[in-house]
Amino acid sequence: MTKLLDVKNLKTHFNMRGGIVHAVNGVSFHLNEGETLGIVGESGCGKSVTMMSMLRLIKSPPGKVVDGQAIFNNQDLLKMTNEEIRKVRGSRISMIFQDPMTSFNPVLTIGRQMTESLEEHMGMSNKEASDRAIKMLSMVGIPNANERMNNYPHQFSGGMRQRVMIAMALTCNPQILIADEPTTALDVTIQAQIIELVKRLRDSLGMAIIWITHDLGIIAGLADRVAVMYASYIIEEAPVKELYRHPSHPYSMGLLKSLPRVDQTSGHRLASIEGLPPILYKEPRFCPFSPRCVYKTERCLAENPGLQTISQGHQVACWVDVNTGKERK
C-alpha cells in the first residue's frame, strides 16, 4: 500500500483571551490509497481543526499552525505557496461539511457553484463544465439534474443538499475526500442513503476518505482504520475490527461501553465516563485523560504517554494495559 498522505507532528495553537489553546497537539497519521480512515472524537477534541490545519484553512490570527508536516504527493502542504495550496484544495483534496446550508453561497445557483471549480481547476469551458456538473448530479441521485442546476440551495431538502455537496466535492476527481460529520444534521434514513452513496462512489472512483465523526456506529460500517482523538491528541489508532474488539485506551473503551445498541436490549445501566473533556492551555505533563480515568497510576500524573504500538497496526497512548491492569513497560 502506498501512503497518499502522511501527517507528522501537527501542532495548531489559537491565541485566545484566556491564553493559548493547544487545539492540535502533535498529531500524526497517514492515509493509504483507496483507504477510509475514521477520525472519532467528541466536540472540541480537535478533529476538524486537524483537517483545517492540514489544508491551511485556519484563520490567522487567532489560529496558527506552529509545527509539523503534511506530505501529499511528495509535497508538504504546509510549505506550499497560497497559489499551490489553492490548486490542491477542491481538486486533489476536497471537503464536505456538516451543515450543507452554510457551506453553499445562497445567492448563486447550484449550477454556477459547481461549474466554478471546474472552470477554475480543470480549465473547462462553460459548456463542458455544465455537462460535467449535470453528470455528477445524476451520479449522486439528484432527479432532473438538468433543471435542478438552475435552483438555489434553499430549494433543496437537507439530504438533497448534502448530495449536491458531495457531487460538488467530487467534480474534479479528488484523490482524497475529507468528510467532516456530513450526516450529523440528517435523519437516520437519509443518513443511510448518504452513507450508501459515499460507499458506492468510493468503490467506483477509488478515492481515499477521511471521515470525521462522533458517531462510533457510522465508523464501524464504513472505515478501514480508526483514530480516536481526545483533548487534541490521537490516543488510539487501529484497524476498525481490532479497535471495536480490543479497545485498549480507557477512553475508547468507555465510549464503546456507554453506547446502547439498536439490535440488543441492555438490561443494565449504561457505563458512563464521569467528568468532562479538558481545554488545554498548555501541553500537559500528565495524561490528559487521567482526571476521568479509572485506571490511572502515579505515572499517568507525572508523564504524558505517547502513542506506542501494542500489536500490528494498533497504537495506543496509555501507560496501563487495560486488560491486565498493569503498567506497560
Add this chain to the structure above:
Amino acid sequence: MTLSDNVLLHVDKLVKHFPITRGIIFQKQIGSVRAVDGISFDIYRGETLGLVGESGCGKTTTGRAILQLQKPTSGRVIFEGIDLVSLEPKELRKMRRKMQMIFQDPYASLNPRMTIGEIIGEPLRLHGLANRKESDEKVVELLKLVGLNPSYANRYPHEFSGGQRQRVGIARSLSLNPSLIVCDEPISALDVSVQAQVVNLLEDLQEKLGLTYLFIAHDLSMVRHISTRVAVMYLGWIVELAGRDELYTHPLHPYTQALLSAVPIPDPYAEELRKRIILEGDVPSPINPPSGCRFRTRCGLASDICTDKVPEYREVSTGHFVACHMVA
C-alpha cells in the same frame, strides 16, 4: 372507554394543525400544516413511553399539545382522569404542576440572567407553594438529587457545561413533584460520553420518585435502552406502537423496519452482516400529505389500496398496534 387506574395519560384522536395564512390585515387561511393528525395512545404510570420519528414528523408537537403549551385543534388529552383540553386556564395552571418538560437545548432553555438557584426555585414561587426559605431548601435538595454541588446555586448558566445545564433543567422540572415529565430530545445536544450520564440520572430519578416519562427522541438505540414501550411516528401519525422488545425484534410496519435497519451499530462485525432497507426520497410535506397511507410514497410494499384508503390503526396482537394495510 373506561380508564383503568394504571393509565396516567390517555390521548384520544389528538390533532394539531397550524394554519397557513395569506394577507397582512385581512388574513385568510389558505392551508394548514398537519403536524399531528389524529393520534391515540395511553401512558401507564411509572413507565417510559419512547416516541421516535424523523424531524418534522410531529413528535415535539405531540409533547407540547399534551402539556397544552399548544392548544390542540381537536381531540382529548385525559390526564389523571381530567380532560386538559377543555379546562379553564386557572384549572389548567394547577394541573401543570403535575406535568413538566425537559427541553432539548440546555443553552436556550435556561435564562442567562438568573442564577441556577432562581431558575430551579422559580416554579415553586410562581405557584405560590413555598416562601423564600423553603424554596432555598428545596433547591439544595434538588441540586443534590441531580448530582450537582449545592453551592452552585448562586452561579449563572454560562458557567456550566451542556451536561450540567441539562441537570439543572431536570432539577427545575422536578421542583413541583410532577408525575409526568415530557423529555423532548433531552440528550441530543450532548456529547456521547455525557449522554450516558444524563440517561442514567433520568433512570435513577424514575426509580426513586416513581416518575412517568414521555421520552421524545430520534436516537433509536437510546430509546431502546430507556423505554418500556415505543411509538413510531411518521408525518403526523403513529404508525406503530408496541412493547420495547416486541417493536425492536418484530417490527411490522415497513417504515419501522426501514428506520431500524438504518441505525448504525457500533460493531463492525454486526455491520457486515446487516441488510439495510434504504428508503428512497424524502418525507413528503405535512401541508399536503399523500392520500391514503402517508408512507406509501416511500414504501416498497405499496399497492392500490394504500393510495385509496387510510389504513386503520389497530391492535394486531396484545399491545402491538400498527397502521398498515399490508400487515396481516
